[in-house]
Amino acid sequence: MGVSSFAAAPPRAAAGAELPALTPLGRVVPAPLRTEEGGAGYEITAKTRIRVGAGARERRVAEYLAAVLRPSTGYRLPVTTGKGEDGIRLRIGAGAADKALGAEGYRVVSARGSLTITSRTGAGLFHGVQTVRQQLPAAVEKKTEQRGPWRVAGGTVTDRPRYAYRSTMLDVSRHFFTVDQVKRYIDQAALYKMNKLHLHLSDDQGWRIAVDSWPRLTTYGGSTQVGGGRGGYYTKAQYKEIIDYAASRYLEVVPEIDMPGHTNAALASYAELNCDGVAPPLYTGTEVGFSSLCATKGVTYDFVDDVIRELAAMTPGTYLHIGGDEAHSTSHEDFVAFMDKVQPMVAKYGKTVLGWHQLTGATPAEGAVAQYWGYDRTGAAEREQVVNAAKNGTRLVLSPADRAYLDHKYTKDTPLGLSWAGYVEVQRSYDWDPGTYLQGAPAKAVIGVEAPLWSETLSTSAQLDFMAFPRLPGIAELGWSPAATHDWDAYKVRLAGQAPRWDALGIGYYKSPQVPWPAG
Numbered sequence: 001m002g003v004s005s006f007a008a009a010p011p012r013a014a015a016g017a018e019l020p021a022l023t024p025l026g027r028v029v030p031a032p033l034r035t036e037e038g039g040a041g042y043e044i045t046a047k048t049r050i051r052v053g054a055g056a057r058e059r060r061v062a063e064y065l066a067a068v069l070r071p072s073t074g075y076r077l078p079v080t081t082g083k084g085e086d087g088i089r090l091r092i093g094a095g096a097a098d099k100a101l102g103a104e105g106y107r108v109v110s111a112r113g114s115l116t117i118t119s120r121t122g123a124g125l126f127h128g129v130q131t132v133r134q135q136l137p138a139a140v141e142k143k144t145e146q147r148g149p150w151r152v153a154g155g156t157v158t159d160r161p162r163y164a165y166r167s168t169m170l171d172v173s174r175h176f177f178t179v180d181q182v183k184r185y186i187d188q189a190a191l192y193k194m195n196k197l198h199l200h201l202s203d204d205q206g207w208r209i210a211v212d213s214w215p216r217l218t219t220y221g222g223s224t225q226v227g228g229g230r231g232g233y234y235t236k237a238q239y240k241e242i243i244d245y246a247a248s249r250y251l252e253v254v255p256e257i258d259m260p261g262h263t264n265a266a267l268a269s270y271a272e273l274n275c276d277g278v279a280p281p282l283y284t285g286t287e288v289g290f291s292s293l294c295a296t297k298g299v300t301y302d303f304v305d306d307v308i309r310e311l312a313a314m315t316p317g318t319y320l321h322i323g324g325d326e327a328h329s330t331s332h333e334d335f336v337a338f339m340d341k342v343q344p345m346v347a348k349y350g351k352t353v354l355g356w357h358q359l360t361g362a363t364p365a366e367g368a369v370a371q372y373w374g375y376d377r378t379g380a381a382e383r384e385q386v387v388n389a390a391k392n393g394t395r396l397v398l399s400p401a402d403r404a405y406l407d408h409k410y411t412k413d414t415p416l417g418l419s420w421a422g423y424v425e426v427q428r429s430y431d432w433d434p435g436t437y438l439q440g441a442p443a444k445a446v447i448g449v450e451a452p453l454w455s456e457t458l459s460t461s462a463q464l465d466f467m468a469f470p471r472l473p474g475i476a477e478l479g480w481s482p483a484a485t486h487d488w489d490a491y492k493v494r495l496a497g498q499a500p501r502w503d504a505l506g507i508g509y510y511k512s513p514q515v516p517w518p519a520g
């Protein structure tokens with residue numbers, strides 16, 4: 001990659017002042033589809049304007065970009081519909097070339113005098129903005145005024161995602177995370193062009209979402225967490241705040257109510273949901289597989305219908321995740337009967353079923369998506385069940401535990417996290433192909449990937465940061481970048497280039513010895 005585009009356009013800087021190295025065009029995570037370097041690039045200056053058309057989507061992304069750039073550059077960066085060919089230009093286009101960008105793609109053209117981001121959609125513009133951020137010096141991410149210059153190398157980036165489903169999950173049940181902590185995590189996922197936030201809203205240790213028709217779920221079932229802390233839950237207004245914030249970063253919230261296992265918090269809140277009619281105590285440990293809704297009681301289905309109805313009504317997205325994992329206290333017969341009754345409820349309230357891959361041990365509803373979380377030691381029969389479901393039309397999201405689980409220890413010395421699926425160093429996390437991972441499954445059944453962040457051992461944002469970084473960007477890249485760009489040796493260099501950005505953003509990350517981090 002050449003970096004000489006500025007030879008003919010010397011940046012304005014005091015003689016002898018040291019300039020930050022120009023980031024080669026396209027050296028971003030996730031790797032873009034196509035990069036053509038050339039020409040003088042663009043420099044953001046005090047005179048830069050952000051030009052938009054009349055549409056609300058262009059303006060919304062422009063205001064977001066301005067809000068990223070203003071504190072560090074110290075420039076006004078007005079957003080304007082005024083005519084002019086200069087400045088940063090955000091365009092939603094409808095021509096044939098734009099159509100090729102698909103629903104989330106974009107083109108960035110960086111030239112002397114103007115930097116243009118074109119897309120068909122607000123999402124595409126937003127992703128283009130993330131690429132531009134990464135082309136600027138890392139100091140652009142700081143919240144106080146920094147010295148420029150703020151240059152972007154010259155040329156064109158044309159980009160669109162490999163998969164439509166690029167997700168990360170946050171477990172807010174084992175430990176509760178506040179709305180602000182969730183927003184911080186959304187911002188981190190958005191940096192790497194993820195477009196789904198799966199919220200694991202219920203488990204044995206806590207019920208975290210208000211359900212008006214069953215209020216004790218939160219007031220009692222949400223009152224603690226792993227280790228016995230205070231827990232917490234989201235009111236409907238707070239859940240909407242999360243959804244709206246995620247939407248402003250073009251992420252769709254996928255809510256999960258895990259059933260019929262992982263339900264102690266609900267069982268403790270309402271005695272009638274237990275087969276023996278006795279409510280167990282609240283649970284603050286980390287065992288799994290000991291709880292089950294009573295699949296043979298009518299009240300169970302009244303309960304589930306109410307929960308799904310209320311959750312669907314407050315969720316604008318397509319999917320509703322019904323869990324289904326580790327139902328070790330539910331008989332197979334009951335599990336199948338439960339899923340047969342519950343999946344139509346999801347459809348009745350207008351949503352698409354998502355479930356952990358154990359759903360394929362029942363009868364997945366038409367159009368359902370199974371989330372595969374097996375790993376190298378998952379038995380052949382279990383894999384085959386998932387593969388057969390995929391052959392029969394069930395779509396797949398892949399989050400193999402020994403690759404994509406962000407809660408797993410990097411090495412035996414990692415102070416946080418679990419290791420039941422093994423250690424997951426950065427290279428292991430990155431070095432697999434979602435298209436061929438599940439042998440025998442049709443490649444077109446795979447709609448994307450997810451990086452789950454379970455929180456048995458995690459209770460602060462700093463801890464989430466340390467486990468998510470640097471692995472989250474790798475799973476994001478598997479979801480976005482063409483398989484042809486997949487190459488650990490090239491990736492680790494691009495990944496290392498992200499570290500100064502994380503420093504500027506206050507993200508503390510694991511300094512894996514596998515990655516050539518910059519000195520200092």
Ligand code: ACM
Pocket residue numbers: 325326356373
């Ligand atoms: C899971 O890790 N139990 C989905």
